[in-house]
Amino acid sequence: MEWSKIEDLRVPWITQTFPTIRNGHNTMIVGVVKETYPDERRVALVPGVLPYITKRNAEVMVEAGAGLSAGYTDAEYEEKGAKIVSDRAEIFAKADIVCMIRAYGANTENGAGDLDLYRKDQIIIGCSEPLTAQEPIDKIAATGVKLFALELIPRTTRGQAMDVLSSQATVAGYYCVALSQTVLPKMFPMMMTAAGTIKPAKAFVIGAGVAGLQCIASAKKAGAVVYAFDVRPEVKEQIESLGGKFVEIEVADARGEGGYARELTDEEKKKQQELMAEQIAESDVVITTAAVPGKKAPMLIPADVARRMHTGSVIIDMAAERGGNCELTKAGETIVENGVTIIGPTNIPSKLPYHASQMFAKNVQNLLDLLITKEGELELNMEDEIIVGTLECDGGEIIHPIAREIFGLAPLAQPEPVAEPVAEGSSA
Secondary structure (H helix, E strand, O other), X not given: OXXXXXXXXXXXXXXXXXOOOEOOEOOEEXXXXXXXXXXXXXXXXXXXXXXXHHOOOEEEEEEOOOOHHHOOOHHHHXXXXXXXXXXXXXXXXXXXXXXXEEOHHHOXXXXXXXXXXXXXXXXXXXXXXXXXXXXXXXXXXXXXXXXXXXXXXXXXXXXXXXXXXXXXXXXXXXXXXHHHHHHOOOOOOXXXXXXXXXXXXXXXXXXXXXXXXXXXXXXXXXOOEEEEEOOOHHHHHHHHHOOOEEOOOOOOOOEOOOOOEOOOOHHHHHHHHHHXXXXXXXXXXXXXXXXXXXXXXXXXXXXXXXXXXXXXXXXXEOOHHHOOOEXXXXXXXXXXXXXXXXXXXXXXXXXXXXXXXXXXHHHHHHHHHHHEXXXXXXXXXXXXXXXXXXXXXXXXXXXXXXXXXXXXXXXXXXXXXXXXXXXXXXXX
């Protein structure tokens, strides 16, 4: 199934409006829990977005300390109308919608404890590795919750306002350029000084998606001479508009679906590596951002190419969590190989949690606007491409067609439409 064919996912006979009287309360409750993933400092909703939720006749419950690591105090949440709750279980027991950065699929180490707290038909919103973590997703589905996996937000014009992958990639791109400046034993900009002229650093960005474009913009602003490459030829204009120089490497057009690049063949990868090797060797900083949704990151920098870089140069592999674009990358570690520093940062947006949370929260708030009516009722309109494209689990099973296809599950049977009643005395 093609990622971009959202219309194929629409199920018009499953439009559901739920009453607001559930579990002894008559007001829609949105819950925010504290993250349990190791070193996760972000929070799913920040105080600034709460008024947009409460104006829809909904209440907000926040687990005590949920925003502290991101720089948001409990008092700030209370000032915006939230109720602070010390017991995590109470939020799951009362909230109709629970928002988090990482649901169990994306937090298998510490997130399993929440499974016993989930309630049938409760909505869980968060990242969950929906196309790779089959066993955790199966367990989430078995609880009967409705899981909205934020990684599945369609990459359409309308979906941009809810696209957490893009917003967090922007943060990651900015951070990695700042990180490279602290590691590189050179200054980025060209300077004319009494002690002589300092040449600008050369930065090479591989991949010009959202993260790559932010890297280009940040490195250029810092004063580096920036080169960039992407297998999608149409991004050349975007690279140049940010002051980067597009590196011409002849490979087959690799435009994929949903705005991503497709996975290259082994032959195409080998040719690409050979042609990039010279540019990499001449660079002071190389930042790699290449990733394909639901798959291992493509290996773009072989070990021997990395070792050819001059002493003091830096590689920052933004795809480290997916296996890395550099053969020498070790996720979560910094290593030095033949004088070259190779950094494999993980959970990068969490390094700048204040603004990463702010952007994530706005994405979630825009999604909540589609789920909660102005009267404070929960409504799932399965004619809406955003809702149907993001809903991973419902009714005790995985329902997303793309996930089912990837996991090797049979397509769900579509129920026969209910026939209209025939009035007495009329002929059918």
